[in-house]
Amino acid sequence: MAAWARAVRGLLLDVSGVLYDSGGDGGVPIAGSVEAVRRVKASGLKLRFCTNETQATREKFVKKLQGMGFDISVDEVTAPAPAACRILKERSLRPHLLVHNDLVPEFAEIDKANPNCVVIGDAAENFTYANLNEAFRVLIGMEKPVLISLGRGRYYKETDGLKLDVGAYMKALEYACDVQAEVVGKPAKMFFESALAEMGVPPQQAIMIGDDIVNDVGGAQRCGMRALQVRTGKYRPCDENHPHVKPDAYVNNLAEAVDVILQQL
Amino acid sequence: MAAWARAVRGLLLDVSGVLYDSGGDGGVPIAGSVEAVRRVKASGLKLRFCTNETQATREKFVKKLQGMGFDISVDEVTAPAPAACRILKERSLRPHLLVHNDLVPEFAEIDKANPNCVVIGDAAENFTYANLNEAFRVLIGMEKPVLISLGRGRYYKETDGLKLDVGAYMKALEYACDVQAEVVGKPAKMFFESALAEMGVPPQQAIMIGDDIVNDVGGAQRCGMRALQVRTGKYRPCDENHPHVKPDAYVNNLAEAVDVILQQL
Incomplete structure (x- = not known):
């Protein structure tokens, strides 16, 4: 953390594994994260939640987080389903959906x-x-x-263990049909760019904070942002030896990330 | 079909999609195939069944085919599970099995x-x-x-439609774990070679007959065999424009293949 941290004007936060650990029971907040979000908002930094969450509509997802005490609203969230709907409309595509039941309402008008x-x-x-x-x-x-x-994640952590993410099933269909999927969500460049635009901050003045070395950290860096990896959620020690991606810094959790960033201001 | 067909001394036959179409009800023989197998045996050509079938033990699989009228015995079948068991023993590997219930007995001694x-x-x-x-x-x-x-097939045809094959799920796990699977079964070279050895015929004097352009035809050709694609089973017209693999000949079905091959002798 150095000079670049002093230039920061906005934060993009991954949600699952950074704010909370998801699970069958709805999940639990990660210690210190509720307070950390509050402190970012009080600091005057711009803030946007940038998630690949596709197990629920944004409305339902935000309600769950609010229930855990997070200060978050639907219009602060960038998520794959609304981005996909824009693409479907633009290209007159009529989808067969293989998605979570709770996501289906996002496609109501398609x-x-x-x-x-x-x-x-x-x-x-x-x-x-x-x-x-x-x-x-x-x-x-x-x-x-x-x-x-909607994303290309390999796996994620729930309270009862690691689960295969959409990327694994995407690969299965890609292979079976000899086709390459179009990815909407992290790490797609367009997805980060729309989150930045919605926040009104250029990539050089934004920091991404996530637990996924490839999709959060690597994806954000390819857009010209700095990126921190938290040691929560799906983080694994071997991530620190990743052959291609190196975060600008590691932090133990969101609370520590916010501590360090706010100290630089 | 030309000079090379006159040198033939042995045939490797794929089973599903060549001898019969599989399905929930056990499947149905492809017209003319029962008689075609009988004619090959009467001709004096060596014959071996080379299958990636892993939904049943060889015993059960052979019994099903016998029930359809095929002249086939367990010791004429080369299949992935016994080959995998040899590898597991050699390398002291203890498997977690993600296989069909009916295949589990093949691993009884592991x-x-x-x-x-x-x-x-x-x-x-x-x-x-x-x-x-x-x-x-x-x-x-x-x-x-x-x-x-056990194989890397993309999909296969059952009586109620196309189904994803093991290769698709292999790709999902490969991607999620960032690992490359070791394939036992077609198109692995070692698998064809053991089938040829069991038949006692060198690749130059053997013909593979299959419905899978990549795993049957491409795999066999890479071992130095000739290979015919039947227009039954999972065959699709677009296979005839495959960018990498070109069969030595197309035939409408196994019966036609046997007609043509026996005429050359």
Whole structure:
């Protein structure tokens, strides 16, 4: 942490694994994170939540976080589903959805009859053998299969252990259909850029804080941002030897990140 | 079909999609295939069945085919599970199995306590969200994850439609754990070579007949064999424009293949 930290005007925060650990029971806040978000807001820094969360609508997701005590509102959240809806409309794509039941309302206004693409999100329990075969058949039946993936995460941590994320299932469909998915969400450059635009801060003055070495840290750095990795959530010690990505700094958790950043101001 | 066909001394036959179409009801023989196998045996050509079938033990699989009228015995079949068992024993590997229930008896003599590798086969209905997460956790918990895949097929055809094959799920785990699977089964060179050795015919005098352009045709050709693609099973017209693999000939089905080959003798 050095000169660049003094130039910071805005923070992008990953949510799962940074603010809280998700899980079947809704999850639990990570110690110090509720207070850390409050301190960022009080500091005058701009703040945006940049998540690949696709297990719920933004409304439901934000309500859950508010229930844990976080100061967060729907219009502060950049998430893949609304970004995907913009793309579907622009390109007149009618999706077959392989997503979590709770995400379906985000696509309420999208025509889904006679699908000409597949949209895959973190469908969790909906990743059944039957549903994967169905999505596969829709794709393989197209002359030029179009697969849109809401993120490309490998796995994430819930309170009862690590779970495969959407990226693993995306790879399965990519391989089966010999197609490359279009990724909406981190680490797609366009996704970070829209979060920055919504915050009104250029990448050189923004810091991303996340637990995912590739999708949070690597993705943000490729956009010209600085990025910190927290040692919470899906962080694993071997991340510190990643062959391609090196965070601008490590911090034990969000609270420590905010301590350090606010000290520089 | 030309001079090389006159040199043929042995045939390797893929089974699913060549002899029969599999399906929930056990499957149905492809027209003319029962008689075609009988004619090959009567001709004096050597014959071996070379399958990536991993939904049943060889005993059960052969019994099903016999029930359809095929002249086939267990010791004529080269299949991935017995090959995998040899590897597990040689390397003192103790597998966590993600396979079809009916394949489990093939691993009866293998120590499975405290697993130090994952073996994945075409688990079909066992490809549940929970089972995939469990296999993933076993792998990601290893210092150097070892993933052994019984085949790498993309998909296959059953009577009720196309289904994702083991290769798709292998890719999901490969991506999530950043590991490369060791493939046992077609198109692995060692697998074709052991089938040829068991038949006692060199690759130059053998013809592979299969419905899978990559795993049957491409794999066999890389071993120095000639290979025919049948237009049954998972064959799709676009296979004829495959960017890398070109069969030595196309035939409508196994019966036609046998007609043409026996005419050359």
